Amino acid sequence: SPLKRWAFIGKLYPFEYVLKEEVVNTTDLRRYIVDMIFEENPLLYVAKSDCDEDRSVQIATILEDACEKEIEQPNGVKVEQPWFARDRYGETVLHKAIQKRREKVALHFLSLKKVELLLAAGDPFLFLAIEHKCHGVAQKILDLVDQHSLKTLPSSNTRRTVLQDGGTLLTSNTGRTVLHDAPKCKGDFVKQVVKRYPELLKQTDDDGVRACSFEHLANYNCC
Structure with missing residues (x-):
């Protein structure tokens, strides 16, 4: 999907454009994208990407903030945060970041609430x-x-x-x-x-x- 691709190649702009409220204030679009984040977990692709780690941390932060805002809504989704979720191999974003030796990204995930x-x-x-x-x-x-x-x-x-x-x-x-x-x-x-x-x-x-x-x-x- 576009989300996974953007996350993997380190495309920061699309995430800023569709997820930062000060850039786009279209509630339906944001909700659609956030639903896709929970479903597809592009953070897994952020974790195992080969792109610049600082940019990956920026992307991860935008994705995490969007998910947190959705969870905090009275009628928001009640599911596990993507950074805790496991893929079909039973691995999380922290597993992927460590395996790829992306230390800055792994330390970022370890700083989450x-x-x-x-x-x-x-x-x-x-x-x-x-x-x-x-x-x-x-x-x-x-x-x-x-x-x-x-x-x-x-x-x-x-x-x-x-x-x-x-x-x-x-x-x-x-x-x-x-x-x-x-x-x-x-x-x-x-x-x-x-x-x-x-x-x-x-x-x-x-x-x-x-x-x-x-x-x-x-x-x-x-x-």
Whole structure:
């Protein structure tokens, strides 16, 4: 659709023209476009675009503002915000942005209201950010885990709730903890993880390997 195409190639003007009230004040047109946003979720295409990230953030902001205004209306749509919605693969806009290593875009999505609800769903966003070398995103997610006390996430997997400390955000389904992968991040990320979650030092993955058995952690006096 035109919305997906504009979002993917970074066409800012069409969104400004049809969605900003100070530019066009045609209620029916705006409502039609907003309905399409909820139905088609062009934010997914913003997230995985190859265009300039600053422009993508501008487009995302316009789309999000339009959706928020619609939701706030007395007779507005009562559906999930597009930035929380999942595609047929079960992925959100945050998944797509991290996978494409679009760090500015991912950080933008992490700044949205109630983003903790997305993190609390238990997706391994922290591992994903480390894997794709989005160090700033990994840092932001770690901060949000603390800020919103995401320490007792529900899980049907007993092994993943043993620590009751960050739940599936800090432990993968193989028992591997974020501390196993933390040395891949820049700066003092390892020290932060050890300081905030020392329990992770004792946990082993499914192969019986503890993070503190890795030589690179010896430099932090973790063992």
